[in-house]
Amino acid sequence: MTALFALATSLLWGLADFGGGLLTRRAPALTVVVVSQSIAAVVLGGVVVATGGWSEAGPRLWFAVAAGLVGPVALLCFYKALALGPMGVVSPLAALGVAVPVCVGLVLGERPGPVQVAGIAVAVAGVVLAGGPQLRGAPVQRRAVLLTLVAALGFGTVFVLITEASTTVTGLFLALFAQRVTNVATGGVALYVAVRRGAPVLPDGGVPLASLPAYGSVGLADVAANGTYAVAAQHGPVTVAAVLASLYPVVTALAARGFLRERLRAVQAAGAGLALLGTLLLATG
Numbered sequence: 001m002t003a004l005f006a007l008a009t010s011l012l013w014g015l016a017d018f019g020g021g022l023l024t025r026r027a028p029a030l031t032v033v034v035v036s037q038s039i040a041a042v043v044l045g046g047v048v049v050a051t052g053g054w055s056e057a058g059p060r061l062w063f064a065v066a067a068g069l070v071g072p073v074a075l076l077c078f079y080k081a082l083a084l085g086p087m088g089v090v091s092p093l094a095a096l097g098v099a100v101p102v103c104v105g106l107v108l109g110e111r112p113g114p115v116q117v118a119g120i121a122v123a124v125a126g127v128v129l130a131g132g133p134q135l136r137g138a139p140v141q142r143r144a145v146l147l148t149l150v151a152a153l154g155f156g157t158v159f160v161l162i163t164e165a166s167t168t169v170t171g172l173f174l175a176l177f178a179q180r181v182t183n184v185a186t187g188g189v190a191l192y193v194a195v196r197r198g199a200p201v202l203p204d205g206g207v208p209l210a211s212l213p214a215y216g217s218v219g220l221a222d223v224a225a226n227g228t229y230a231v232a233a234q235h236g237p238v239t240v241a242a243v244l245a246s247l248y249p250v251v252t253a254l255a256a257r258g259f260l261r262e263r264l265r266a267v268q269a270a271g272a273g274l275a276l277l278g279t280l281l282l283a284t285g
Helices: 002-023 029-051 061-084 087-107 114-130 142-164 169-196 209-234 238-245 248-259 266-284
Strands: none
Touching: 002 029, 002 209, 002 238, 002 248, 029 061, 029 169, 029 209, 061 087, 061 142, 061 169, 087 114, 087 142, 087 238, 114 238, 114 266, 142 169, 142 209, 142 238, 169 209, 209 238
């Protein structure tokens, strides 16, 4: 079950990143985050009411609020780092966020077997290579590296926090709703600051109604990924769940290849192969 739900997480996050990347070609990244998360919050609010999730409110909900505060900051740092580039350095570095939940799992006493340890090493190497690392040539600004490491730390922290936010299915719906509301509030404040500074926050002509389903798909895929990861981490070793869930850059690269006809570099193809090999080792170990 852990492997299944963790792989579902990587699929959903990979598709969400792919869709979000397409939308940010037409609108500012901050706008994409706020609109997509707002739609997800509305849908989740309906789910919480329908399932009676309010009855699950308790101290654990603060973990979800914390995840909602950390997530947008990490995402904005990541987008800013991508803007500074080169992407071939930023993308693989961001994948290092998996180290946070893996370390937490080890501190809590998890001890993967030899095959799983090998699988973790192979899968992480595959994820880094699938990002198409810049091996030579382009200079890297220190600010880009710092922002990427902050983003990686934030992504890994969200992994840990959302796992602790609930212990039941209905509680998970409530936790995800609280996380999304916090995401929107945090993003809304950032949008307000951007407007005050005169930065563009909407595409020319505003956000067309026809594009709202695309925004909603991105937001809901992100929500579903958080949910499947929480289930994976609660029903098996966090070290395994985190590594398998971190395969989402491979999904994004393959989606770009399939839908946009982007050609994979040799190093990316090799990385995808290693990631799949690591997955098999983790699943069978």
